[in-house]
Amino acid sequence: MRLKTLLIFLFTLIHVISFSQKYTISGYVSDAKSQEKLIGATVFDAKSKRGTTTNTYGFFSLTLPSDSVTLYFSFIGFASQRKVFFLKENTSMNVNLIVDNELKTVEVTAQGESIEQKSQMSTINIPIEQMKKIPALLGEVDIIKVLQLLPGVKNGGEGSTGIYVRGGGPDQNLILLDGAPIYNVSHLFGFFSTFNSDAIKSVELTKGGFPARYGGRLSSVIDINMKEGNMRRYNVEGSVGLLSSKVMIEGPIFKNKTSFIVTARRTFIDKILGPIISASNGGTGSFGYYFYDLNLKINHKFSDKDRVFLSFYNGLDKAYFSTSSGFGADSKASGYLKWGNTLGSARWNHLFNSRLFCNTNITYTKYQFGVGTLFEDLKNDTKSISDYLSGINDWAIKTNFDYIPSPNHSIKFGVNATYHTFITGANQYKATGFTRDTSSRTGNPTIYASDFNLYFEDDWKINSKVRINYGLNAAGFLVQNNFYRSLQPRFSGRYLLPNNWSFKASYASMMQFIHLLANSNVGLPTDLWVPATKNIKPQQSFQGAVGLAKGFNNNMYEISVEGYYKKMKDIIDYLDGANFIGQSTDWEKKVAQGVGWSYGGEFLLQKKKGKYTGWLGYTLAWTNRQFAEINNGKIYPYKYDRRHDISFVNIYKISNKADFALTWVYGTGNAISLPVQTYTAASVINNTMLGAITSDVQYYSSKNNYRMAPYHRLDISINRHKKKKWGRVTWSYGVYNVYNRANPYFLYFSTNTYGRKQLTQVSLFRFIPSVSYSFKFDFRNFKEIFKDDAELAEFENLDQQDK
Amino acid sequence: MKKNKVYILYFLLAMAFLFGACRKIIDAKDLPEQDVRLVLNSVISKDSSIKANVSLSKSILSGKDYKLIDNATCELYINDQYTETLVNFKNGNYQSTLKGKATPNTH
Structure with missing residues (x-):
């Protein structure tokens, strides 16, 4: 009898199981034309109302009950695609989406994951194509400056690439380029950033509610992914601008298996100004300045299960001079000042099965600043060389797993380790050719440190209304026989309200083991990275945020309102009167550690699709600092305490031949002493x-x-595109600061000719027009590349649409 | 290292020149004004009388001379013990009858 009951029970159970038999659909979503993987594309089953989004590598995994499914694949700027089939086994599918041309009537069925569905808050993606249309200083497209147009993000002053997120400092941003941190993003003394927009595929900014996978910085994560290179055809693009010229080449090495992309950019200021400077001093000396950067990426697909990406970046800024006047007949003096980053990243994606995705990443990053002089006596053949060097370099290894056990859970976990070398200012002196040669090295000792990290996070759809992302990040830092450790809980979640509104809340605790010693006034390459040491503790932050979000008109519009409160502990500032230009000996004695608070509200209304796109952002914020040894221990406003901050970005596509953009920014003046x-x-x-x-x-x-006086500015730009037999040409015209506003850069007291003292304001950029020319070659030898007729038909169709 | 600082300044100036910086006199009305304060400077040295100078601070924008105070009462305390009142010598200067003594080093 008991056996019978058990059998019945078992049968029922089996029945239940077989009834709810589930299978997993997994694969990659790519751009049909280039085979670039699409990050954050939506995969949604209209029948079961279940969906997911692709990860950083374009991979998705969705487990659904065995039934007929209607899958929609969608991504902003692309026409959605529908696949209807009966799910009866684990299915692997790679989906190619086609660029959505406004002129084409696309059946817009995008059920895409809209903002209110996401558990994450305080995160913004700006499509790179949109970034390129926004007016830029001297026409030089700069992704960092576009990020500064978002609520909660402030710039460090006129033309600066410094980023201040929710009251945090410029050192508190984790800027990742293909997973490797980049320590100094400035070209030309901070007026431009090191990122060549032609090499960039996507940019994501997170300013709060950090998922557990991120750690090591207090205020933001800027995750930048480089393009992978076109798997199907060759492309050559380039541009000539006032400041720099650049070129990009991409294409397949082996069709649909291996691709590459190379981009290079260089300024030619030195080539133009060099001869003029040389002529002006009678040929006895020269002075020049240049910067360049180089991005390279190779991507190889071994199979649908294994892919390898190799990324490389190198950038340098260098100013130099040489003179033979003033040192006697046969003597010469020369010198240089340079800084730059080098980074490399090797990533291996491995798919264990349709639900477990793994990425292993080995990265190297190096930032170095150097300044030096060389005196040469040609007659006696003697040389004396002195150099000053500072910088940081890291070796890191990370392994991250994406595990999707069911449509309701998306789990990420991983481990990483970093070995840091901090060169905190070293002087080298060498003299040769003298009766006694000398060589010496002085300065601060090099510091070595190791950083360990372990994390787990789960994005859990509890029910149709509630979805949360909870996680834990465990971090450790070993320096000078001291071990700092921290456990950082992270949480973010949403609750669906009527009318597609959702209420969101988040909490994140962060710890940062490195500090930046920067001159308090200007962002210079001399800024020095130093680790937490025996005497200087790591910095910490605790941030909570709540908000409302809604997407409407098929996610054409997005609106979000957030309020946040952030407390920072053990952040550093310089003791009154201290500064760090050049070098710093005993830096630990020149800094104080204290606390900071930032709180406020942010509003963002975005239009993401259509002929007109853009956003309106507003931030109301308060940011203060308190240090026992500074300002007599009293609370004072942070330099970038900006009560009101408005940015208004408008891009209008007039036709396929022209687009127009206009941005206006306003910000309360900086607080200065x-x-x-x-x-x-x-x-x-x-x-x-x-x-x-x-x-x-x-x-x-x-x-x-x-x-200081409030900062405001209006920029405009217009791009005109022309089709040529060989490709496409774009002429871009722009004006920075259209109404010639004299924005404050710095202030000082001066005395006029009558002996009266007065306060003088220096402004930097006023009414700066720009023009640039860019081109794009198309290689249309389709028949060679595409053997597959169906594929060819698809592409000819695409070309028709282009015309 | 001074040289390096000079280079940096040189480059910054070159940048400012390149981009055509402009200067403007601004109204410093909203400069946080503060009441003038009494300023006491004093020097004590071995075998000479203790000297003090009393003046008023002035606004950063003021082009006038410092106002020197000759009618102040300048009292000398030694270890919190009133000792004497310094005598005014015009131009804000005061002097004591006592002379500075060297104390033996105590370490």
Whole structure:
């Protein structure tokens, strides 16, 4: 009898199991034309109302009950695709999406994962094509400057590439290029960033509610992925601008198996100005400046299960001079100042099965600053060389897993280890050709440190209303026989409200083991990365945020409102009067550690599709600092405490031949320290105090006691495209600061000709027009590349649409 | 290292020149004004009288001379013990009758 009951029970169970038999659909979503993987594309089953999105490598996995399924694949800027079939086994499918041309009538059925569905908040993606249309200083497209147009993100002043997210410092941003951190993103003393937009595929900014996979910085993660290179045909693109010229080449090495992309950019200021400078001093000397950067990526597909990506970046800024005047007949002096990053990344994607995806990444990154001089006596053949070097380099290994056990869980876990070398300022001196050659090295000792990280996160759809992403990041840092460790809980979640609104909340605790010693006024390449040490603790932050979000009109529009509160601990600042230009000996004694707070609200309305795209962002924020040793221990506003910040970005596609863009920004002025009074100082000569007053001492009432004038600016640009037999040409015209606003760059006290003292404001960029020319070659030898007729038909169809 | 600083400045100036920086006199009305404060400078040295100078601080924008105070009461305390009142010598200068003494080093 009991056996019978058991059998019935078992049969029922089997029945239940077989009834809900589930299979997994997995694969990659790519751009049909180039085979570039699409990051964050949506895969949605209209029948079961279940969906997922592709990961950083374009991979998706969706487990559904055995039934007929209607899958929609969609991605912004692409026509959605529908696949209807009966799911009766684990299915692997690679889907190619076709660029959505506005002129074409596409059946827009995108059920895409809209903003209110996501558990994540405080995260923004800007398509790279949109970024390229936004007006730029001197026409030089700059992704960092586009990010500065988003709510919660502030720039560090006119033309600066410094990024200040929710009251954090420029050192608190984790900027990843293909998974490798980049330590200094500045070209030309911070006026331009090191990223060549032609090499970039996607940019994602996270400013709060950090998922557990991210760690090591307090304020933001900027995850930048380089293009993989076209798997099907060759493309050559390039441009000539006022500041720089660049070229991009991509294509298959083995069709549909291996592809490459190379981009190079260089400024030619030195080539233009060099001869002029040389002529002006009679040929006795030269002075020049240039920067370049180079991106290279190779991607090979062994099979649908294994792919390898090799990425390389190198960039350099160098200023140099040489002169033979003033040193006697046979002598010469020359010098240089240079800085740059080099990074390499090797990634291996492996698919264990349709539900388990693994990525292993080995990265190397190096930032180095150097300045040096060389004196040569040609007659006596002697040389004396002195150099100053600083920088940081890292070797890192990471393994990350994406595990999708069911449509309701998306699990990520991984481990990584980094070995850092900090060169915190070293002087080298070498003299040769003298009777006694000398060679010496002085300065701060090199510091070695190791960083370990372990994380787990689960994106869990609890029910149709509630979805959360919870996780834990465990971090450790070993430096000078000290071990710092931290457990950082992370949480973000959403609750669906009526009318497609969702309520979101998040909490993130972060720890950062490195600090940046930067001159407090300008972002210079001399900025020095230093680790937490025995005496200087790592910095920490705790951030909570709540918000509302909604996508509407088929996700054409997105609206989000967020409020946040962030507390930072053990952040560093310089003791009153200290600065770090050039080098810093005993830097630990020149800094103080204290706390900072930032809180505020952010509003973002975005239009993501259509002829008109753009956004309106507004931030209301407060940011303060408090250090026991600074400002007499009293709270003071952070330099970038910006009460109001508005950015209005408009891009309008007039036709296939022209587009127009306009941006307007407004921000409360920076807080700076100005002396308010002067007083006399005792002047003592031979032990006698003189009654006559000879020197002034400036008295500052408090730190950051003065507000500069508000910053605002209007930029416009227009791009005109022309089709040529060999490809496409674009002429871009732009004007930066159209209404010639004199925005404050810095202030100082001066004395006029009548001896009156006055406050003088220096402004940098006023009404700067620009023009650039870009071209794109098309190689249309289809028949050679595409053997498959169906594929060919598809592409000819695409070309028709292009015309 | 001074040289390096000079280079950096040179480059920054070159940048400013390249991009055509412009200067503008701005109204410093909103400069946080503060009440003028009394400033006391004093020097004590061995075998000479203790000297003090009293003046007023002035606004950073002021082009005038410092106002020297001759009618101040300048009292000398030694170890919190009132000792004497310094005598005014015009131009804000005061002097004591006592002379500075060298104390033996205590370490």
